[in-house]
Amino acid sequence: MVELSGARALLVEDEGLVALMLEDMLEELGLKVVASAAHLPKACELATTASFDVALLDVNLAGQFVFPVAHILRARKIPFLFSTGYGGPPLEEEFRNTPAIGKPFSIDQLEEKLRTLLPRP
């Protein structure tokens, strides 16, 4: 089993209510949300400076695409999961094969996706 418990997470989600729920879900799964952002500039800053093991990224942040954050995380070799409102993979060719989860999703679906991301201990 992959250990989710204790993993530190960055949450990027522009809708406040959804962010609250995702934080609850992540914490129910044993993760700790150590940083969260609703807007791109703050998300980029946190992606660069914060310490965490995994990130959940909303693809569309109030009309801006989250891809700059994804580039930073890729450079830092931190795994991440897109949450997308588009009902499919991200529109950007470059990230077609990155794990993604379509909104809205259940806690079980989130858990399953996260397990594929985190390294086995």
Add this chain to the structure above:
Amino acid sequence: MQESNHPTKRSAPPDNELLRLVFESATDFAIFTTDPNGITTSWNPGAERLLGYKTDEILGKSADAIFPTEEGGFEAAAEERRSALAQGRAEDERWQMRKDGTRLWASGLLMPLADRDAGFVKMLRDRTSQHRAAEQLAQSEELFRVLATNIPQLVFRSKGDGERIWASPQWTIFSGLSFAASIGLGWLDAIHPDDRKETQAAWLEARAKGEYYVEHRVRRSADGEFRWHQTRAVPMKVSSDADAVDWVGTMTDIHELRMLQDRQKVLLAELQHRRRNLLGVVQSLARQTIRSSPSLDDFADDFESRLGALSRAQGLLAQSDNRPIELGDLVRAELEAHASADAGKVMTEGPAAPLPAISAQSMALALHELATNAVKYGALGQPSGRLMVRWEVKNDRSRRQAIVVWRESGVAMPEGGPARKGYGSELIERALPYQLGAKTKLRFEPDGVHCEIAVPLASEEKRDD
């Protein structure tokens, strides 16, 4: 006088038997003779057929009647005779006239007879249908030229492999490539490098399909912009040899259309995104409501009333077409939904304050939590309770914000304050600052709830967002 200079052995029309046979049987040719002044002296069956006069009708009369007036009439006939005498023969192609007045296009030859005093022989051949065909061809060529050089499309002719043999002036003007630079495969220089492969590949398919079709970007020399064009071509069906057939094609600028289509794709994706986000919000409302509901009935009541607030906010957003929403409208819609019929209990006051569309939903839900709470435990549920909602607009440095104050009074607060922090507190104290960058204070004063929300407003320039 000429006649006295050339006295006179009058030679008759062909008297040799062979010549007579030719004369008689050449029905495709009108052959007739006239005296020096154009008076008919013989008239063959071909002349009867082509010109409509019977031999006995015309003999002894002027044959000049076959020159219609628009061709110069008798004058032209006389001129032709002068020319034949001077040159030894007069050849022409012109309109001639039948007895019934209709015209025929004839190629004619007038020669003086060996004995000049005997007059002339004229031979006419009917070329009307060839002449009409040539005229039609010239007309259709002219039509093509006018069309090809005046329609906004760029027109070209090419071989079946895409090698151009002609391009319209518009092509040269648009692409900046001269005629010489465009023929062969030179025209490919104006095609976007990324589209050239597809452009050429389409020629390979074209022959099998009988049609060439591609959408590609063509460089406009005026400003260097690559503009989307739709290029089609079809073979001209004039030769049975498929390899020899020329193709004619047009290139139509569809740039604006493509841009609109791209924009529509973006809008559709955005719509999809919003719909999914809304589902996410509903899911979040359901989860958070479950957590604070002691029973299924409680859940049903709270969830329905929160969905109501969400749907009112969506309604206002739909009306405003996602432009900023007046804070006052949002406040009043929420208070009215809670049916505080006693107008004296509630007072709202504040200036115009455009709330960005993106903030409206969370603000509406926050106001809803305050109002629901006021109905259950506060100013809207107790006879002595009063509620004042006021807001003001502050401009400091780059940002405008509204300071909303929700002040309840005359309320007997439950012993020891609220039992636990509910969904409303979480929304106001965490979600609003997180999502909207709002600053919020929520206090349970001895005489009622006091809440202050400072929320950024839409800036003047960005009201269309």
